Amino acid sequence: MKIKAICKIDSxxxxxxxxxxxxxxxxSTDWKKIAYQQLNFDYPKFHKMDNLSKLAVLGVKYIEQAxxxxxxxxxxxxxxxxxxxxxxxxxxxxxTNYTKNNLVSPADFVYTLPNILIGEIAxxxxxxGENNFFxxxxxDMNFFLNQINLYFCENSKYCIFGWIESNEExxxxxxxxxxxxxxxxxxxxxxxxxx
Amino acid sequence: xSELKEQLKAQIIEQLNLEDINITxxxxxxxxxxxxxxxxxxxxxxxIVLLEQNYGLKISDPSEGKDxxxxxxxxxxxxxxNKN
Numbered sequence: 001m002k003i004k005a006i007c008k009i010d011s012x013x014x015x016x017x018x019x020x021x022x023x024x025x026x027x028s029t030d031w032k033k034i035a036y037q038q039l040n041f042d043y044p045k046f047h048k049m050d051n052l053s054k055l056a057v058l059g060v061k062y063i064e065q066a067x068x069x070x071x072x073x074x075x076x077x078x079x080x081x082x083x084x085x086x087x088x089x090x091x092x093x094x095x096t097n098y099t100k101n102n103l104v105s106p107a108d109f110v111y112t113l114p115n116i117l118i119g120e121i122a123x124x125x126x127x128x129g130e131n132n133f134f135x136x137x138x139x140d141m142n143f144f145l146n147q148i149n150l151y152f153c154e155n156s157k158y159c160i161f162g163w164i165e166s167n168e169e170x171x172x173x174x175x176x177x178x179x180x181x182x183x184x185x186x187x188x189x190x191x192x193x194x195x
Numbered sequence: 196x197s198e199l200k201e202q203l204k205a206q207i208i209e210q211l212n213l214e215d216i217n218i219t220x221x222x223x224x225x226x227x228x229x230x231x232x233x234x235x236x237x238x239x240x241x242x243i244v245l246l247e248q249n250y251g252l253k254i255s256d257p258s259e260g261k262d263x264x265x266x267x268x269x270x271x272x273x274x275x276x277n278k279n
Contacts, residue, residue, distance in 0.1 A: 044213070044215070048211070103244075105244060106237050106240035106241055
């Protein structure tokens with residue numbers, strides 16, 4: 001299995017393939033919006049997404065600057081995403097809305113499932129491959145490699161894997177674009193440089 | 196009525212998170228669910244919430260929603276006819 005691209009996102013910077021592609025040098029707390037604007041990618045839906053989806057979209061679009069996705073068929077790219085805290089921030093927002101403010105927002109409610117971020121990417125990129133979202137106690141790459149290999153055993157060629165976390169303490173994402181390659185072992189050293 | 200329409204435009208922008216869209220970008224007769232604003236089915240639900248939260252109005256017949264939410268004009272007409 002080969003890492004064709006790797007992206008790390010946090011509130012300070014976005015790194016793709018060992019290069020800083022976005023650096024947060026503003027005092028704005030809306031750094032994801034600024035990172036999106038830098039992409040020169042017109043997708044108004046971005047502003048309606050929850051934080052998990054925004055992080056995932058930014059990761060995929062910044063990786064796209066390093067990998068030509070247009071050369072792949074629409075069902076060739078599978079997706080596996082995971083985190084520990086599920087859709088915690090959206091859950092709290094929805095809960096607060098209806099318990100304290102007596103308000104219900106369908107646009108908030110729809111994000112009270114973490115796998116919705118996969119749907120957002122699939123719609124945006126028009127990808128129709130297999131996908132899955134795992135809730136896991138920790139970033140256990142061996143576990144996720146087993147899941148990715150299950151897809152590769154079914155003759156799929158590519159997989160995007162992402163660990164996306166958004167909670168009160170931090171926002172971060174690690175996203176990999178992986179290619180099936182029986183001659184290469186997964187490069188843990190390269191991944192560890194991002195952890 | 197024009198004041199209500201301006202108010203509606205501001206509420207639509209806020210409720211639907213329409214970034215980079217100003218009140219002046221929404222014409223009274225613009226098709227809200229046309230290509231201009233990129234609204235989807237979730238936004239349609241937000242309109243129902245907007246009517247209930249801001250004007251205390253509910254749509255009794257869901258099939259009427261398409262006509263009511265067609266434009267700012269049709270929304271304002273509905274509000275004017277049904278407000279207490």
